Amino acid sequence: MRRHSGSARGVxxxxxxxxxxxxxxxxxxxxxxxxxxxxxxxxxxxxxDPRLSVAHAGVRRIEFPRVDGPGRSxxxxxxxxxQGHYSIEPVDALGVSGAEWESFALLxxxxxxxxxxxxxxxxxxxxxxxxxxxxxxxxQRVVVAGRSCxxxxxxxxxxxxxxxxxxxxVENSLVLASRELDGEGQVVAAMTYEDVRLDPDLRGAxxxxxxxxxxxxxxxxxxxxxxIGARPLQPRLLPRGYGPLQVATVGDGRSKRWxxxxxxxxxxxxxxxxxxxxxxxxxxxGAASAEAGLGRPTPPSSVIVFExxxxxxxxxxxxGFGLMVIGKAPQAELLDLIESSLPERxx
Amino acid sequence: MLAALTGLARASAxxxxxxxxxxxxxxDRSRRLQRMLNSLVRRGAPAALELRVAESLxxxxxxxxxxxxxxxxxxxxxxDDRPAPGVLDRLLREELEAPERQRADRxxxxxxxxxxxxxxAERLASVVRRRALGRLVLGPIAALAAAGLVVWIAxxxxxxxPRRYRFEVIHxxxxxxxxxxxxxxxxxxxxxxxxxxxxR
Numbered sequence: 001m002r003r004h005s006g007s008a009r010g011v012x013x014x015x016x017x018x019x020x021x022x023x024x025x026x027x028x029x030x031x032x033x034x035x036x037x038x039x040x041x042x043x044x045x046x047x048x049d050p051r052l053s054v055a056h057a058g059v060r061r062i063e064f065p066r067v068d069g070p071g072r073s074x075x076x077x078x079x080x081x082x083q084g085h086y087s088i089e090p091v092d093a094l095g096v097s098g099a100e101w102e103s104f105a106l107l108x109x110x111x112x113x114x115x116x117x118x119x120x121x122x123x124x125x126x127x128x129x130x131x132x133x134x135x136x137x138x139x140q141r142v143v144v145a146g147r148s149c150x151x152x153x154x155x156x157x158x159x160x161x162x163x164x165x166x167x168x169x170v171e172n173s174l175v176l177a178s179r180e181l182d183g184e185g186q187v188v189a190a191m192t193y194e195d196v197r198l199d200p201d202l203r204g205a206x207x208x209x210x211x212x213x214x215x216x217x218x219x220x221x222x223x224x225x226x227x228i229g230a231r232p233l234q235p236r237l238l239p240r241g242y243g244p245l246q247v248a249t250v251g252d253g254r255s256k257r258w259x260x261x262x263x264x265x266x267x268x269x270x271x272x273x274x275x276x277x278x279x280x281x282x283x284x285x286g287a288a289s290a291e292a293g294l295g296r297p298t299p300p301s302s303v304i305v306f307e308x309x310x311x312x313x314x315x316x317x318x319x320g321f322g323l324m325v326i327g328k329a330p331q332a333e334l335l336d337l338i339e340s341s342l343p344e345r346x347x
Numbered sequence: 348m349l350a351a352l353t354g355l356a357r358a359s360a361x362x363x364x365x366x367x368x369x370x371x372x373x374x375d376r377s378r379r380l381q382r383m384l385n386s387l388v389r390r391g392a393p394a395a396l397e398l399r400v401a402e403s404l405x406x407x408x409x410x411x412x413x414x415x416x417x418x419x420x421x422x423x424x425x426x427d428d429r430p431a432p433g434v435l436d437r438l439l440r441e442e443l444e445a446p447e448r449q450r451a452d453r454x455x456x457x458x459x460x461x462x463x464x465x466x467x468a469e470r471l472a473s474v475v476r477r478r479a480l481g482r483l484v485l486g487p488i489a490a491l492a493a494a495g496l497v498v499w500i501a502x503x504x505x506x507x508x509p510r511r512y513r514f515e516v517i518h519x520x521x522x523x524x525x526x527x528x529x530x531x532x533x534x535x536x537x538x539x540x541x542x543x544x545x546x547r
Binding site for chain 1: 514527
């Protein structure tokens with residue numbers, strides 16, 4: 001179903017007309033060439049993750065304008081060996097106290113795996129990407145961290161919303177700068193390499209070691225039931241453009257295991273977790289209920305919704321199933337996704 | 348300016364749009380259902396189906412058309428029925444409860460965005476050059492006032508009724524009590540870092 005607002009489109013159209021009517025036309029845009037939808041005929045970053053195949057080290061600035069604290073703007077050092085190993089080490093942040101920074105740096109180190117896999121721009125599924133996104137390359141070149149880069153714009157083909165501006169190293173397809181903007185042109189996130197070396201000294205590198213016990217599974221329902229020993233929930237109504245990406249079980253570091261279904265629209269990941277040991281902790285729901293001013297016992301089937309920057313996370317227990325959904329999609333669509341995953345009630 | 352706009356050739360809506368509007372107004376829900384079905388997750392055929400089809404094809408080589416058809420029907424009947432998710436019922440019900448709003452949103456959103464013709468820019472430029480300074484000032488002000496009115500009318504829509512889910516939805520304004528793993532993932536996607544814990 002289409003959920004984007006017709007009013008918003010009307011306002012945009014009106015503004016464009018007004019700009020024309022008042023003689024304040026937009027500046028002439030730089031010439032751009034649309035790329036074919038087939039990723040196999042496009043540049044390398046549309047097919048693979050160049051960070052995994054190009055050994056490099058560099059310092060890059062990360063910015064999340066909608067976030068407060070040290071996570072708003074900081075620098076980190078990334079190192080990869082071109083063989084799949086990587087390391088991300090926080091360097092510094094502007095305008096934060098030493099204690100704040102130390103806590104933040106510790107958290108970032110602990111989240112190194114998630115940050116590398118899910119934060120940076122990445123084409124996660126070329127087939128879904130070709131279906132949902134349109135790529136145009138600008139004629140002009142820019143220099144980022146001393147490297148010549150081609151400028152790309154990546155935007156959704158149907159769903160109105162944000163887009164990405166990418167600076168891609170013309171020799172190795174590394175994304176050396178990226179900006180994610182929302183539908184109104186406001187920056188949501190930005191990453192820029194300040195320097196980069198393609199012949200890094202890897203002797204002192206401490207590579208990331210995954211500790212979440214992730215185990216990939218076959219996607220078939222029967223196989224899943226056998227593997228996890230429980231009936232898996234299967235979301236049947238996804239946000240527009242999204243499709244299944246992978247299925248795995250993960251541990252949360254507290255002896256609890258989850259079935260993790262990952263979906264994507266080609267770029268953005270969306271996670272659906274089902275607790276394999278029952279519902280989420282009652283105290284968590286209780287704390288959130290109290291914090292939300294519910295003033296009564298937490299209902300047996302309820303979810304908590306919270307937002308972090310552009311991401312929405314939902315957790316709770318519904319009909320005895322412990323669930324979590326995290327993604328950069330409208331809240332209503334994520335709630336629909338949860339509802340569509342539940343077994344049908346007897347009518 | 349108005350003369351320049353009205354002087355342009357009037358473009359008519361494509362016949363297909365008119366036909367679709369007529370069908371919708373006549374109560375034809377097929378396209379609406381088709382859109383909903385298209386939004387569902389595409390599922391692969393179960394392995395059991397492939398096995399049964401292969402068996403059926405093997406047998407069909409030695410049977411006549413009638414037997415083959417009967418066999419196919421039997422195989423299909425033996426498969427599990429997969430009911431549509433209940434949420435589809437709710438979404439359809441919501442759409443039927445407020446058909447005008449849904450229809451307006453859908454048609455407006457699906458219209459092809461057409462660029463302004465070059466002739467419009469040329470005519471506007473020539474008109475603007477001929478206008479006196481007073482008209483140049485008053486015209487935009489009047490246009491802005493009208494635009495403000497239109498924007499106000501467009502934005503001044505009634506608050507949509509809250510959706511009804513099978514579960515209660517609680518909005519948290521802080522991350523207290525939130526599962527660390529959900530926090531880690533949300534902050535990896537959306538930025539920030541406010542809670543320790545979670546796997547890597």
